[in-house]
Amino acid sequence: MSAPLPSDPATDPSFPDMLETRPSLKMDARDGLLFEGVPLHVIAAAVGTPCWITGAETLRRRAKALRAAFEARNLPMNMHFAMKSQDHQATLIILRQCGYGVDIVSGGEMQRALHAGIQPSGIVFSGVGKSDAELRAAVEHDIAQVNVESVEELYRLDEIARACGRVARAALRVNPDVDADTHDKISTGRAGDKFGIEHRRAVALYGEAASLKNVRLVGLAVHLGSQMLTAGPFREGYLRLAxxxxEIRAAGHSVEAVDCGGGLGIRYRDEIAPSPDMLAGVIAETLGDLDVRLSIEPGRWLSAPTGLLLTRVIETKAGNPDFVVLDAAMNDLARPSLYESWHGIMPVAPSGLTSPTKLWDIVGPVCESSDIFARDRALPADTKRGDLTALLDxxxxxxxxxxxxxxRPFAVQVLIDNGKWEIIRQRQSVEDLIAAETVPKWLTAKDDHG
Structure with a gap:
């Protein structure tokens, strides 16, 4: 399960601990906290806060490490990045250059992927509520595979493909009824979760689909959940799929592909994060002898450690508890309020590493009681207005x-790459927000006529 929002000062990692487990971060005695070698205070001075920062080399390093884990086992693997975790064009282009395709969950993500130069043959379409227009676009672009989530969607896809004069490639997304042992809100493979086709029904449906003229089933797909930290749920789910x-082959039908989904977790707090070798080993053990084309859909494992949210202290507020109010809020980073998730929070100033600390509740300025990043979290005791902090991962x-x-307009985004940095999304203004709105003429007419 995800760590609860309240911190435990006795077990929370210290600032040195957080640095030790995040090779992209370093504390410089003069420049303070560096991300991929760039001083964060320099970026804050130039573009302001809050500011999202992405490290290109961190992303490349992780993409290569994940691929290497499967190559070490001589296990060919198609990689499709789960772009719902991070959909910026820069991220997609970097991963395309690393040989990755994408797993999409909307027509908008399809357009983003194509714009980033990802070929349709590298796109897999998942998601429980694909519209007719989205399915039509998938068929017309001839993407690699539609992961069908229901009986109804399968037959709807057949009708749409027939109208387009095409044959769509598809896989049945199976709900294997496996508990991923993760947060309730990011578990997707249990009976009762909205995703996939109940596994006993899926075997019969595979045979029924053989009569469809405009859908060709190529295999099965599964996604058990997110932030999974142990091998057990992966093994259980993949054994069920195997x-x-x-069983499907025994009934005389062809199964060419198995999409293993994603879900590999990372270390946010004190978790023992699994290595890609664990996932490669489980897939080799359970599915490696099936003579199928294998694919995975990593998201969080690739993208979470590549980013941080740079913020500035608006105010400190004495009381019981004492508060640090940041200029970032739940509208910027929703995970703590949505999932009760734990993110490392570090001071940017070089003195922050050795200064005496005290416990603070770290919050944002949004008018909601849930706008809390952390309770009882250690930060320097002398934290004051204007200090910079970084929310990690x-x-x-x-x-x-x-x-x-x-x-509150969208925050600016910056990419760091080989010591250089550049804005990759300008900070939105309130004027931009208002400009996107229209007012019916009859409302303004009342002002004109009293």
Whole structure:
């Protein structure tokens, strides 16, 4: 399960601990906290805060490490980045250059992927509620595979493909009824979760689909959940999938591909994060002898450690508890309020590493009681207005989940690459928000006529 929002000062990692487990971060005695070698205070002075920062080399390093784990086992693997975790064009282009395709969950993500130069043959379409227009676009672009989530969607896809004069490639997304042992809100493979086709029904449906003229089933897909930290749920889910492959083949049908989904977790707090070798080993053990084309859909494992949210202290507030109020809020980073998630929070100033600390509640300025990043979290005791802080591991489900609640515009985004940095999304203004709105003429007419 995800760590609860309240911190435990006795077990929370110290600032040196957080630095030791995050090779992209360093504390310089003069320049303070560096991310991929760039002083964060320099970026803050130039573009302001809050500011999302992405490290290109961190992303490349992780992409290569994940691929290497499967190559070490001589296990060919198609990689499709789960772009719902981070959909910026820069991220997609970097991963395309690393040989990755994408797993999409909307027509908008399809357009983003194509714009980033990702070929349709590298796109897999998942998601429980694909519209007719989205399915039509998938068929017309001839993407690699549609992961069908229901009986109804399968037959709807067949009708749409027939109208387009095409044959769509598809896989049945199976709900294997496996508990991923993760947070309730990011578990997707249990009975009762909205995703996938109940595994006993899927075997029969695979045979029924053989009669469809405009859908060609190529295999099965599964996604058990997110932030999974142990091998057990992966093994259980993949063994169930392997049994289904054998049963379907015994009935005389072809199974060419198995999409293993994503879910590999990372270390946010004190978790023992699994290595890619664990996932490669489980897939080799359970599915490696099936003679199928294998694919995975990593998201968080790739993107979370590549990002941080740079913020500035608006105010400190004495009381019981004492508060640090940041200029970032739940509209910027929703995960703590949505999932009760734990993110490392570090001071940027060089003195922050050795200064005496005290416990603070760290909050944002949004007018909601849930706008809390951390309770009872250690920061320097002398934290004051204007100090910079960094919220760590926000590259997944950070900027992509932002909103403009309280008329707070989207924050600026910056990419660091080989010691250089550049703005990759300008800070939105309130004028931009207002300019996107229209007012019916009859309302303004009343002003004109009294």
């Amino acid at each position: 049994d289904m492959v054998r 926000t590259g997944a489900y950070g900027s992509v989940m932002s909103s403009t609640y309280n008329s």
